[in-house]
Amino acid sequence: METSVAMNASPTSNPSAVERRIAADTLHAYVRAIWEHAGSAPREAELVADHLVMSNLSGHDSHGVGMIPRYVASLGEDQLKLNTHAEIVRDAGAVLTVDGRKGFGQVVAYEAMEHGIERAKKLGVCAVGLRNAHHIGRIGHWAEQCAKAGLVSFHFVNVAGDPLVAPFGGIDRRFGTNPFCAAYPRDGKSPLVLDFATAGIAYGKTRVAYNKGVKVAPGMLLDHEGRPTIEPKVMHEEPFGSLTAFGLHKGSGLAALCEIFGGALSGGYTTHDSTLETSSAIINCMTSVILDPNAFDAPAAQAEAEAFLEWMKASPRAEGVDAIYAPGEPEEARRADRTANGIAIDPTTWKQIRDSAAKSGMTEAEIEKFDGALR
Ligand SMILES: NC(=O)c1ccc[n+]([C@@H]2O[C@H](COP(=O)([O-])OP(=O)(O)OC[C@H]3O[C@@H](n4cnc5c(N)ncnc54)[C@H](O)[C@@H]3O)[C@@H](O)[C@H]2O)c1
Missing domain, CATH: 1.10.1530.10 (Malate/L-lactate/L-sulpholactate dehydrogenase, four-helix barrel)
Structure with a gap:
């Protein structure tokens, strides 16, 4: 076990x-x-x-x-709205603002990406601000949708009004596990997909550990008084503790910008005392930038990327490490x-x-x- x-x-x-x-x-x-x-x-x-x-x-x-x-x-609780579709509320050409209207994230994010893909193929670039989506889950899924269409993408996401993570230097929950994701399609191969929560571990991983009755790795959690702990129950039983951001001030800063790009720029909302979620809903807002790599004057881009990956992977491996992975390869x-x-x-x-x-x-x-x- x-x-x-x-x-x-x-x-x-x-x-x-x-x-x-x-x-x-x-x-x-x-x-x-x-x-x-x-x-x-x-x-x-x-x-x-x-x-x-x-x-x-x-x-x-x-x-x-x-x-x-x-x-x-x-x-x-009448929060998640079934059979609800993404609505384009503003079309500014290369910038689309889309309202998810609390529809299934798996539907409205799919539709928002389809709109963004179509526009990026036409214009070379499209930024899509998706707001008020019910949980959009694994962000890599949306980057993979763009990569399947041959497009590069970056995604900044907030978990609106659901703070679980302490900011660097703080000891209580101030923002969500705000994921960041970026993907790069490769000729004839699976895309590179970097996709992570800006918390040291995703909240759901504490649920998996709690359900299995196991501990989490050190450095990921603080208890209700801000003391480090490996007990996932601090996220699932009162008195509640917090997750920590990954990478000290850097991860904490990226989480803050995911909150603002995802929640504010999309016309959605950020986390603060008047937006705290009290229901079972998880509301995500996501700002995605989708790029057509063929719009750049870069005929050698694929070869350069492959040369770099080969070089990176040729690093002698640390003890106990079986392989050096590019983003997306473990998945x-x-x-x-x-x-x-x-x-x-x-x-x-x-x-x-x-x-x-x-x-x-x-x-x-x-x-x-x-x-x-x-x-
Ligand atoms: N919708 C939401 O509100 C929300 C919130 C938080 C997280 N999430 C999702 O949770 C999922 C899990 O996030 P996480 O932070 O636990 O992910 P994680 O810590 O497992 O990191 C995953 C990323 O790191 C890469 N990676 C992992 N091990 C590697 C290795 N040994 N070498 C090289 N690269 C490696 C993976 O390819 C992937 O890109 C993500 O899909 C994320 O989008 C969603």
Whole structure:
């Protein structure tokens, strides 16, 4: 059994005695069924399943199917709005402002990126400010959508009104885990995708550790009095503590700019005392800059990027390190492993999903069909 959830976990997963595995396509069908029962149109249920299962496949269980109970709670509180689409509220050519209207992030972010991709292909560049989206999950998914279209992208995201992270030098929660993501498409290969929470670890990773009954790596958490701790319960039981930002003042500064680019520039909102979220909703705002690399006068860009990657990877490895990875490669390795061997789900998370399926209106017999697929 794992003893901690570290920042750079091994790209291949280790099935433990208690975790059981499920094939990605069966899990996808389960997620689709849950949301169709809850009232989503088939395309919405499919986009949500695509996103959540891809997060699990990529090794980011924090943003995978374990999010379903939170989404069901948000729906129950009339926060998450089913079958809601992204609305372009201002079209300034190379700058689009898009309102997610609390629709499923998996739908409205997909649609916002489709608009941005179309515009960047036409103009060479497009900045998209997406505001008021319900949780948009793993940001790499949106960068991969742009990369699939041959485009470079940068994404700055805030978790509006949901502070979990202490600023550098502070000891209580002042901003969210505000992710940053950048991607670079490669000819004939998977894109480079740098995608991380500006907290030392994503909040969902504390949930995964808490559910598994394990500790987190040192340096990631403060307790309610600002003392360092490795107990994930400080994020899940009162009195609440905080996450720390990664990289001291640098990560804390990047988180602050994710808050402002994501929350303010998009016409959304930032975190402060009058915007604190009290419901189960997670509201994300994201400012994305999407670029067509062919618009630059850079015919050797791909070759230069490849030459650099080869050079970087030729560094002699530190003791105990099996490989030097480019951004996105650990996720690619996990995808190959989990596609072949199934996705491991811990019993607590499985039970929470089961309860959510029942709440969405699935019958016991339908749920048991999926229980039977765990091996
Ligand atoms: N929607 C939201 O509100 C929200 C908030 C926070 C985080 N997130 C998401 O949570 C996910 C997890 O974030 P995280 O901070 O835990 O990610 P992480 O710490 O696992 O870092 C992931 C990034 O680092 C790279 N990486 C990891 N190990 C590496 C190694 N050994 N060598 C080279 N590169 C390596 C990966 O390719 C990836 O780009 C992300 O997908 C993020 O978008 C979403």
